[in-house]
Amino acid sequence: MRRKSVPLLFVFCLALISQSCNKNWQDYFNPDGISDHVYRGPIVKMGNGQVRAVFTLSPTGVPQKLSIEMNDAALQGLTQDPTDFAHSMFMLSVPQKVKDLTPFNHLMINWNPKGHPPFEIYGVPHFDFHFYEMSENAQMMIPEYNDQTAAMFDKAPAQGFLPSSYVASPGGVPQMGKHWIDPSSPEYHGSLFTKTFIYGTYNGVVTFYEPMITYDYISAGTQSSTAFDQPTYFSPDQKYYPTKYEITRDASKHTHTVSLTDFVWRQTTK
Numbered sequence: 001m002r003r004k005s006v007p008l009l010f011v012f013c014l015a016l017i018s019q020s021c022n023k024n025w026q027d028y029f030n031p032d033g034i035s036d037h038v039y040r041g042p043i044v045k046m047g048n049g050q051v052r053a054v055f056t057l058s059p060t061g062v063p064q065k066l067s068i069e070m071n072d073a074a075l076q077g078l079t080q081d082p083t084d085f086a087h088s089m090f091m092l093s094v095p096q097k098v099k100d101l102t103p104f105n106h107l108m109i110n111w112n113p114k115g116h117p118p119f120e121i122y123g124v125p126h127f128d129f130h131f132y133e134m135s136e137n138a139q140m141m142i143p144e145y146n147d148q149t150a151a152m153f154d155k156a157p158a159q160g161f162l163p164s165s166y167v168a169s170p171g172g173v174p175q176m177g178k179h180w181i182d183p184s185s186p187e188y189h190g191s192l193f194t195k196t197f198i199y200g201t202y203n204g205v206v207t208f209y210e211p212m213i214t215y216d217y218i219s220a221g222t223q224s225s226t227a228f229d230q231p232t233y234f235s236p237d238q239k240y241y242p243t244k245y246e247i248t249r250d251a252s253k254h255t256h257t258v259s260l261t262d263f264v265w266r267q268t269t270k
Helices: 008-022 096-101 136-140 150-154 215-219
Strands: 038-040 044-046 049-057 063-071 089-093 106-112 126-132 178-181 195-202 205-214 224-227 239-241 244-250 255-261 264-266
Touching (some): 106 136, 205 255
Antiparallel strands (some): 044 049, 049 063, 089 106, 106 126, 178 195, 244 255
């Protein structure tokens, strides 16, 4: 008995439907996650939605944005238990191009449903968006801050590797390090905290860049682009480094993004 052939168009449509179900946001014709100078990392579940890293280059190959992209549903269904660490930390892998062109190795989102110390300033629901320069394994090896480990946390980078305007916060955080804040930020001068920029260090080197942004600021679709103070020296050098962080909302795509932008080539080190 002769088997009837299935129309190719029907097969193609079924394939598209299958991909759509299994790969939200994925470009059908770019299964490697690359299209038009945009490199996309793997999708991670967050809240009721999804999040991923997106790296955008100019046509000449210069980094434009390193973004954390969240769909609307990712802001819903988040844990409200501050001790529920399994559902409040989200690790994001980045495309290899990020590692080739910038100092960043991976990204991490920390959701703080009740805020964190100092609670008089940061005691509101907010996200910590970490852009790590160290490997994930090295990050996970950072211990708790105590009498035996304090020296590793308290060892500051050599002069010039952090902006002179930044000062160290007391103590340190396991799997993160020492946090450095800008005392000229509005939240230290009577304004309510909405967004700020933090540097991180551990054992004498800069380990992360961190935009810290409230849930209300992002969910309201507020958009901004903010320059942050720059160090004099960079390690590793011969890389592109960002000079601004940006918060955007794309209503047509139902997404929010937090990005490092305005990259500059750094080729001098101390």
